[in-house]
Amino acid sequence: MRARDKTQKSAVREENERAILKAAEEVFAERGFRGATTGVIADRAGIPKANLHYYFPTKEALYRRVVEHIFNVWLDAANTFDESDDPVEALTAYISAKMDISRAHPMGSKVWANEILHKAPVIQDYLETTLRDWTASRAAVIDRWVTEGKIAPVNARYLLYMIWATTQHYADFNHQIDTLNGGTPLDDAQFEDAKKTVIGIVLAGIGAKPPAAPSPAPAPAEPARAEA
Amino acid sequence: MRARDKTQKSAVREENERAILKAAEEVFAERGFRGATTGVIADRAGIPKANLHYYFPTKEALYRRVVEHIFNVWLDAANTFDESDDPVEALTAYISAKMDISRAHPMGSKVWANEILHKAPVIQDYLETTLRDWTASRAAVIDRWVTEGKIAPVNARYLLYMIWATTQHYADFNHQIDTLNGGTPLDDAQFEDAKKTVIGIVLAGIGAKPPAAPSPAPAPAEPARAEA
């Protein structure tokens, strides 16, 4: 990494690349790889089309950069799984992080979904290495929780798929959710409710006690301090 | 509608339309609307491209027919929700039907996912009418189950989203699932296991007793040691 050419890439280049990548993520999400045109991406980034090809030689190279960025975001969230060895804490943190990503970066999730839908022409190698390893190791953790009696017997992989599917649904299918919500996106309170519902069903579903016990017995007058 | 031209559409037409629609569903699923070309669809249907345009005037008309077919398949599965007013029976039937669809018609599910991902340019009206009505009425049923104490308090809509997301994941993301399964699709036993896992987590997650327990009255010594 050279100090000038790579790290401080003339500031102009840096800014333009950022704008292009942001625009590209949106357009690829909305229209798929084939449906997206470099012309539309350039327009949304506020530069002429020829400049886009100056920074990113081909449409595919640009797409690859977008997908790689998304995979890194996913990896960051995946790490929250390891915050604790307690099933309730670990799964609460993981589901919460994945839900937050779906709300903050729905476009990235959609690009990822599109990529998988079309048989992962670009990121198949990630699936076979990083994702496969991550899944195997975390499935092992879940299996151990089962043998330790911390959760009910459950197939670890199908549990993970359920968490992925449900959390990413709030990004990938947000248009359907918005429509069923009267045409407007879920507000913060609704989204928190959705998050709680997902966490609650998963934890109860595998026989792990939820963190913020809604106290079926003597409830304190004070709103229970939810230990995140 | 004339008895000959419409109902018995010359058998040749019928056969060709069937072949085209089948090929179109596959290609649209694999490559999206823009990525799919009429040339590829015609090739896979075994006819010249010009013939495709003879049967379906435009690419969009063909796409619309494919999406409408998929929506009807979904509606059939949706009806299983009403097979019983018991939460365990109704949800078991519904989830089971949706999982079966994901296994039998993954292409249709993918076309649907693509359509929603791209903001439903073709089937927005279905979302706002049929789907919205169906969701509202079934959410009301679930709400009633809650007030009757049949299931734990849960937000009905977010529960439905969870079921949709999880069941459709086995179609839409089947490429990822296959990859994580060592590169081969889930076999029948694995798929049954996945189905059981999903049903088990959802039912336990909302505090409904799984159907496996045949003896409710004579309390067993162990509290529901459900075999995975």
Place this chain on the structure above:
DNA sequence: GTCTATAGAATGATAGAC
């Protein structure tokens, strides 16, 4: 580093012979 003009390829749709 920027941008106009355009080359080159792919694709949706049609004309018109059979």
Place this chain on the structure above:
DNA sequence: GTCTATCATTCTATAGAC
């Protein structure tokens, strides 16, 4: 009802002036 030949359009990518 079928199919070859072809048009018109759209899009990626580049050349070359500034």
